[in-house]
Amino acid sequence: GAVVSQHPSRVICKSGTSVKIECRSLDFQATTMFWYRQFPKQSLMLMATSNEGSKATYEQGVEKDKFLINHASLTLSTLTVTSAHPEDSSFYICSARRGGQPQHFGDGTRLSIL
């Protein structure tokens, strides 16, 4: 079946560092990719919706200058957390889909900012 690869699965870095997370659809062309964030004991919150070749649509309350999303090709979207701080520590997960087809999720990235 369709597979979405998310990398890295775990990252620990110092405060002030920028961190890039990649999301790749391995065997299909993803017209839309989604980025979610999850804090402990909470659900997954949609951060932004990314369509290939166009600017991402951010949910209310998500800083677009803080969380840079690039969807340069039909198989790759990246989320860059710029100047990360401890409060950005969270679990980030991406998903991808083609047209109106069901989504396929990556395995997530655990980000820890020291």
Place this chain on the structure above:
Amino acid sequence: SQELEQSPQSLIVQEGKNLTINCTSSKTLYGLYWYKQKYGEGLIFLMMLQKGGEEKSHEKITAKLDEKKQQSSLHITASQPSHAGIYLCGADLTGNQFYFGTGTSLTVIP
């Protein structure tokens, strides 16, 4: 904001007991998904429901979508410790954006 409300928020049951988790939306759901997860790990797809009145089962888990397609329930029969985790409903609410419900944390006591 989350437009899919789940209840209860958390649930602690004795092994062997049945339980039900609900997912409610103020909008018509065009495709309702159920997932299981543990924090910091990927999602496990359980079931997808599309038609009003639809019901699907897999092993000891049954999911239903009501006729109005605004509420879904997930029922676990004879719960086991392996059922423990976070259960999430999810749906395409706006045509292009997929949202998750508020989540239900399930603990099964052996």
